[in-house]
Amino acid sequence: MANVIRRQTPAARLGRGLLYGVLILAALFYILPLVVMLMTSVKPLSEISAGSLLSFPQNPTFAPWTKAWGEACTGMRCDGVGGYFWNSFAIVIPAVLISTTIGALNGYALTKWRFKGSELVFALMLFGCFIPFQVVLLPMAQTLGWLGISSSRAGLILVHVVFGIAFTTLFFRNFYVGIPNELVSAAKLDGAGFFRIFWRILLPVSAPIIVVSVIWQFTQIWNDFLFGVAFSAHNTQPVTVALNNLVNTSTGVREYNVDMAAAMIAALPTLVVYVLAGKYFVRGLTAGSVKG
Amino acid sequence: MRDSLPMKNTSATPLGAGAKRSTPSGGLQAWLPRLVLAPSVAISLFFVYGFMLWTFVLSLTSSRMLPSYDFVGFGQYSRLMANERWWVASTNLMIFGVLFVLICLVIGSLLAILLDQKIRQEGALRTIYLYPMALSFIVTGVVWKWLLNPQLGIQAMVQGWGFESFRFDWITNPDMAIYTLVIAAVWQASGFVMALFLAGLRGIDDSIVKAAQLDGASLPRIYWRVVMPCLRPVVFSAVMILAHIAIKSFDLVVALTGGGPGYATDLPATFMYAHAFTRAQIGLGSASAMLMLGGVLAILIPYLYSELRSRKHG
Numbered sequence: 277m278a279n280v281i282r283r284q285t286p287a288a289r290l291g292r293g294l295l296y297g298v299l300i301l302a303a304l305f306y307i308l309p310l311v312v313m314l315m316t317s318v319k320p321l322s323e324i325s326a327g328s329l330l331s332f333p334q335n336p337t338f339a340p341w342t343k344a345w346g347e348a349c350t351g352m353r354c355d356g357v358g359g360y361f362w363n364s365f366a367i368v369i370p371a372v373l374i375s376t377t378i379g380a381l382n383g384y385a386l387t388k389w390r391f392k393g394s395e396l397v398f399a400l401m402l403f404g405c406f407i408p409f410q411v412v413l414l415p416m417a418q419t420l421g422w423l424g425i426s427s428s429r430a431g432l433i434l435v436h437v438v439f440g441i442a443f444t445t446l447f448f449r450n451f452y453v454g455i456p457n458e459l460v461s462a463a464k465l466d467g468a469g470f471f472r473i474f475w476r477i478l479l480p481v482s483a484p485i486i487v488v489s490v491i492w493q494f495t496q497i498w499n500d501f502l503f504g505v506a507f508s509a510h511n512t513q514p515v516t517v518a519l520n521n522l523v524n525t526s527t528g529v530r531e532y533n534v535d536m537a538a539a540m541i542a543a544l545p546t547l548v549v550y551v552l553a554g555k556y557f558v559r560g561l562t563a564g565s566v567k568g
Numbered sequence: 569m570r571d572s573l574p575m576k577n578t579s580a581t582p583l584g585a586g587a588k589r590s591t592p593s594g595g596l597q598a599w600l601p602r603l604v605l606a607p608s609v610a611i612s613l614f615f616v617y618g619f620m621l622w623t624f625v626l627s628l629t630s631s632r633m634l635p636s637y638d639f640v641g642f643g644q645y646s647r648l649m650a651n652e653r654w655w656v657a658s659t660n661l662m663i664f665g666v667l668f669v670l671i672c673l674v675i676g677s678l679l680a681i682l683l684d685q686k687i688r689q690e691g692a693l694r695t696i697y698l699y700p701m702a703l704s705f706i707v708t709g710v711v712w713k714w715l716l717n718p719q720l721g722i723q724a725m726v727q728g729w730g731f732e733s734f735r736f737d738w739i740t741n742p743d744m745a746i747y748t749l750v751i752a753a754v755w756q757a758s759g760f761v762m763a764l765f766l767a768g769l770r771g772i773d774d775s776i777v778k779a780a781q782l783d784g785a786s787l788p789r790i791y792w793r794v795v796m797p798c799l800r801p802v803v804f805s806a807v808m809i810l811a812h813i814a815i816k817s818f819d820l821v822v823a824l825t826g827g828g829p830g831y832a833t834d835l836p837a838t839f840m841y842a843h844a845f846t847r848a849q850i851g852l853g854s855a856s857a858m859l860m861l862g863g864v865l866a867i868l869i870p871y872l873y874s875e876l877r878s879r880k881h882g
Binding site for chain 1: 597697704819
C-alpha cells in the first residue's frame with residue numbers, strides 16, 4: 277500500500293518522526309520483557325533485591341543458569357529442568373515426524389485422488405482443529421490407561437499425533453490443491469501408482485509446506501502444557517510442566533534469577549526456530565489459524 | 569492467505585477418475601487413497617467425536633474420583649449453574665475474552681497500518697512484534713508474574729524513579745488480577761494480529777487507494793473508509809482465532825496467577841481441570857467441558873456458515 281508522498285515540509289517531517297516514535301515504543305513493549313528476563317537470569321540475588329528491573333547486571337553470573345539446568349527443585353525432586361528439556365525433545369521429535377508424514381499422505385489423497393465423500397472426510401477431520409481439548413481429557417486418560425501407556429512418553433506422543441494430524445492434513449491439503457493436476461493425471465495414465473506419484477511428483481515440490489508443518493507442530497507440541505500436565509509422571513514431564521513446578525515450588529528464598537533462567541531454557545528452542553525460520557513460522561500461523 | 573482457503577478448485581475429479589480405470593492394478597489403486605485415509609478417519613471418529621460423546625455421557629453421571637455410570641440426568645449441569653465458582657469463571661472469561669480480542673484488534677491493526685508506511689527496518693520491527701507468539705504461555709506467565717510482582721517488578725521500579733505513590737499491584741488484588749491476564753495475553757498475541765492485518769493490507773489493490781487519494785481524501789480517512797472495509801475477512805478471522813485462544817486459555821492462568829487470589833482469576837478451562845483432576849468431581853468437570861465445547865461451537869458455526877456462503881457467492 278505505502279502511498280506516502282515524501283514532501284519535506286516540517287509538518288510531514290514531524291509526522292514521520294511521530295510515526296517512528298510510536299513504532300519504537302511498541303517495539304520496546306514487546307522486547308523489554310525478554311530483556312528483563314535475560315538480565316535477571318544473570319544477576320546474583322542480592323543485586324535483584326537491591327536494584328531495579330532495568331538496571332544492568334553489575335556482576336553477571338552464569339550460576340542461575342547452571343542451577344536451573346541441573347539443581348533447582350521442581351516439586352519433590354531437585355535436579356533442574358535439564359532432564360525435562362530432553363524429555364520435551366524425546367516427545368516432540370517423533371510426534372512432529374509422524375504427524376507431518378500422515379498429514380502429507382492425507383493431503384495428497386484428499387486432493388489428487390478425490391473420491392465420493394472425500395470432502396466430507398476432510399470436513400470431519402478439520403473439526404479436530406477447533407475443539408477445546410478439555411472435552412477429550414478424561415476419556416483420553418482412561419484410554420491411555422487401557423493401552424498401558426499412561427504417564428509415558430509414548431502416551432504423550434500418541435496424544436500429540438492424534439490431535440496434530442487435523443492441522444497437518446489441513447496444511448498439506450491446502451498446499452496440494454494449488455499443485456496442477458496435469459502431471460499427476462499424466463503419471464496415472466502411464467500406470468504410476470499412488471505412492472510412486474507421491475514420491476516422484478508431489479514430494480519434490482513439498483519442501484515449503486513441510487517446513488511450515490514441522491515448525492507449526494514443533495512450536496505447538498513444545499509449548500503444550502495441558503496434555504503434559506494431565507498425562508505425564510514426574511520422569512516423563514515436558515519442560516513446560518517442569519518450569520511451572522519450579523516456579524511454584526516454595527522452599528526458602530524465591531530465586532527469581534533461577535526462575536528466569538529456567539524460563540529462558542524452556543523458551544530457547546522455539547525462539548531459535550522463530551529467528552531462523554520466521555518467514556515459515558508466520559506462514560504456518562496464518563495458514564493454520566485462519567482455518568484453525 | 570488466499571491460498572489457505574480449503575475446498576477450492578475442485579476440477580480434479582473427472583480426470584483422476586478416468587485415469588484410475590485404465591491402470592492394470594485398478595482395483596487396489598482405487599482403494600489405496602481410502603486405505604491411506606482410513607486410520608486418520610478412524611482416529612478422528614474415536615478420539616474426537618467418540619471422546620466428545622464419552623465426555624457428554626460422563627457429564628450425565630455422578631462420577632467423582634473415578635468414572636462411574638449411574639446416571640443422574642442433567643443434575644451435574646444444574647449443580648454447575650448453582651456453583652458460584654463456575655459463575656466467577658464464566659464472568660472472567662467474558663471480561664478476559666472481550667478485552668483480549670478488542671485490544672489485540674486495535675493494537676494489531678494500528679501497528680500494521682503504521683508499518684505499512686514504507687518504514688525503514690520494517691522486517692526487524694515485525695520480528696520484534698511477533699516473537700512472543702513463539703513462546704509458551706507458561707513462559708509468558710512466568711515473565712509477567714515477575715514484572716507484575718509489586719515488591720520487585722514494575723511498581724518497585726517506578727517508585728524507585730521517585731514516584732513514591734505509584735501503585736501497580738493488580739496481580740495481588742482480586743478485583744484487578746483478571747486484567748493482568750489481559751495484559752500478558754495481549755503482549756503475546758497482538759503481534760500475530762498485526763501479521764494477519766499486514767498480510768491483508770499487502771493484498772489490497774493499490775489503484776483503489778490511489779483513486780481515493782486523487783479525490784483528495786486524507787490518509788486516515790482512506791484507511792477508515794476504503795481500506796478497512798476490504799479487510800473485513802481478516803477482522804473476522806482474527807476475532808475467531810482470538811476468541812478460540814481465549815476460551816482455551818489455561819496455561820497462562822496457571823503460570824501467571826494460579827487462578828488466584830483465591831479463585832478470582834479462574835477461567836472455565838482451569839475450573840474444568842481442577843474439578844476433573846484434583847477435586848475428584850469428574851461428573852461436574854465433564855459438564856463444564858461440554859459447556860466449553862458449546863461456547864466454541866457458538867462462535868465456530870456462524871463463522872463456518874459465512875465462509876461457506878461467501879464461497880458460494882464468490
